Amino acid sequence: MSTIFVAGALANKPGNGGEAWVRLSWALGLRRLGFDVCFVEQIAADVCVGPDGAAASIGGSRNLAYFRSVASSFGLTSSSSLLYDDGAQVFGMSKEELLALAESAVALVNISGHLTYEPLMRLFARKVYVDLDPGFTQYWHAEDQPLGLEDHDEHVTVGENIGTDACSIPTGDIAWRHVRPPVVLDEWPLGDGEPGRFTTVGSWRGAFGPITWDGHAFGLKVHEFRKFVDLPRQAAGTFEIALDIHPADGNDRTLLEHHGWHLVDPGQVVHDPDAFRAYVQASGAEFSVAQGIYVETNSGWFSDRTVRYLAAGRPALVQDTGFSQTLPTGEGLLSFTTMEQAVAGVNAILEDYERHSRAARSLAETYFDSDVVLGRLLADIGVTP
Numbered sequence: 001m002s003t004i005f006v007a008g009a010l011a012n013k014p015g016n017g018g019e020a021w022v023r024l025s026w027a028l029g030l031r032r033l034g035f036d037v038c039f040v041e042q043i044a045a046d047v048c049v050g051p052d053g054a055a056a057s058i059g060g061s062r063n064l065a066y067f068r069s070v071a072s073s074f075g076l077t078s079s080s081s082l083l084y085d086d087g088a089q090v091f092g093m094s095k096e097e098l099l100a101l102a103e104s105a106v107a108l109v110n111i112s113g114h115l116t117y118e119p120l121m122r123l124f125a126r127k128v129y130v131d132l133d134p135g136f137t138q139y140w141h142a143e144d145q146p147l148g149l150e151d152h153d154e155h156v157t158v159g160e161n162i163g164t165d166a167c168s169i170p171t172g173d174i175a176w177r178h179v180r181p182p183v184v185l186d187e188w189p190l191g192d193g194e195p196g197r198f199t200t201v202g203s204w205r206g207a208f209g210p211i212t213w214d215g216h217a218f219g220l221k222v223h224e225f226r227k228f229v230d231l232p233r234q235a236a237g238t239f240e241i242a243l244d245i246h247p248a249d250g251n252d253r254t255l256l257e258h259h260g261w262h263l264v265d266p267g268q269v270v271h272d273p274d275a276f277r278a279y280v281q282a283s284g285a286e287f288s289v290a291q292g293i294y295v296e297t298n299s300g301w302f303s304d305r306t307v308r309y310l311a312a313g314r315p316a317l318v319q320d321t322g323f324s325q326t327l328p329t330g331e332g333l334l335s336f337t338t339m340e341q342a343v344a345g346v347n348a349i350l351e352d353y354e355r356h357s358r359a360a361r362s363l364a365e366t367y368f369d370s371d372v373v374l375g376r377l378l379a380d381i382g383v384t385p
Contacts, residue, residue: 002385003101004035005108005124007115011043011082014066015267017276018201022132022304024074024273026109028184029370033378034385038093038101039076041067042083042117058084064091070273083117099123107383113148126383127152130179134159134301135218135293138169139211149174154381161300161322168297179377181304182370188311190361191281195353196237198317198346200288201270201279201305204245204252211293219292222252224319228289228342232260235346239287242266242279280308285315285349285356287342298322306333311364315356317345327367332359 008023023039031037048063050056058064064082071080071092081092090098102108102123108115111130115121129152131137137157141149149155156177161167163176204222211218232239240262245253256263270276280286286309294301300322309316310332320335329335334345334356349356378384 001034001036003038003105004030004383005038005040005102005105005115006030006111007040007042007108008111009041009114010039010070011041011063011067012047014049014062015271017270017272017274018305018308020070020273021276021308022181023111024070024187025182025184025304025370026111026130026374027076028074028187029182029374030109032184032371033375035106037076037079038098038105039071039080040083040098040115040120041081042086042115045085058089058091066272067091073273083120087117087119107381110152113152116148121151126154126381128154128156128381131155131157131159131176132304133208134162134299135169135291135297136208136211138162138171138174139213141172141174142170142213156377158304159294159299159301160326161298166298166322166325167300169299177377177380178300180368180373181302181307182373183304183307183311183364183368184370185311185365188277188308188364189281190313190357191283193282193284193314195284196350197240197282197284198237198287199240199242199279199283200286201242201266201276202244202288204243204249206291218296221289221291222249223292224289224295226252226255228339229255229259229261231287231339231342231346234339235343236350237284237346238262240264240283242269277308277312280314281312283309283314284353285309285317287317287346289319290321294321295319300326302327307364307368310360310368313357313361315349315353315360317342317349328363332356332361332363 006027013019027037027039048056048058048061067082071077107126108124109128134157155174156179160178162169163171206221243263244266270279302323306316317334320337324335336342
């Protein structure tokens with residue numbers, strides 16, 4: 001059986017169950033296709049925190065505990081490794097085991113270019129860069145920021161319109177392949193939520209600052225959400241966000257709550273993969289906006305979070321980033337660009353909820369099943385178990 005490496009951030013994002021599912025979906029999906037999967041992550045000393053959020057040594061850190069917990073829950077304990085401080089310490093599989101496996105591995109799937117550890121990187125026969133942040137990645141590359149793209153043989157992005165006439169994002173000298181966010185359907189049985197309860201999970205400002213290109217500053221998620229802040233007053237149902245919002249954004253929190261949004265602490269309700277899954281399954285549907293850069297460039301970006309809602313049979317009403325050009329919308333998955341369309345989408349879901357619920361699961365099975373998504377990608381790049 002062939003070995004394939006998946007690299008990505010788990011320990012770097014402790015308490016973020018949704019981000020864990022992004023990496024797990026690749027690792028578990030590739031394992032389903034017949035690969036021996038080795039998961040590897042690297043973490044810097046200044047990222048490590050204790051249970052109280054204060055700086056901590058790696059041994060007593062929340063990061064290491066989270067890494068071990070997630071790996072154990074999904075059968076990756078004996079096939080995962082955390083590299084600390086550029087390999088000064090290694091937890092899980094030993095450095096010697098990693099290096100030996102890398103020499104015989106068929107490929108590295110490097111999510112967001114996470115792995116940079118040179119002694120390991122140079123051993124892989126094939127390296128695949130997976131872009132989860134279309135627009136950010138390509139504009140940074142155009143500005144010659146060091147992303148390590150040139151160190152990879154293949155480049156894939158979840159921005160399905162990148163490289164087409166429909167999208168304004170520059171591709172530079174890279175031929176980007178397209179990949180949809182995969183979901184392992186067996187991990188996402190249908191939920192039994194309250195139909196009128198629209199939820200989502202997110203960060204108010206996101207992980208990155210705004211991008212400016214050719215004199216234009218692209219907006220963040222906060223800027224898009226403000227455009228639709230009045231939705232709870234104009235549509236039926238209830239609207240809830242498991243929102244990571246900084247105390248300095250207190251005015252925005254007040255604005256949201258004043259307009260009828262119910263805010264919950266993501267650290268309490270989606271703190272690990274099981275909690276995230278339970279939160280999605282207990283929801284009736286998703287409502288969410290997107291990062292401004294995804295919308296303004298018509299990138300075709302589609303959220304891995306939304307894929308989980310669909311898989312659980314939860315309809316999704318999400319801001320169009322150009323994905324409506326490649327995915328069917330109207331049943332199960334509804335898109336909007338205006339407040340009027342958002343209100344109409346809420347009403348449509350509530351008027352025939354069971355139909356939209358069935359359609360949501362069907363969309364996940366047809367367009368996002370990890371067997372199909374990852375199988376097609378591997379065939380395209382010539383990698384087999």
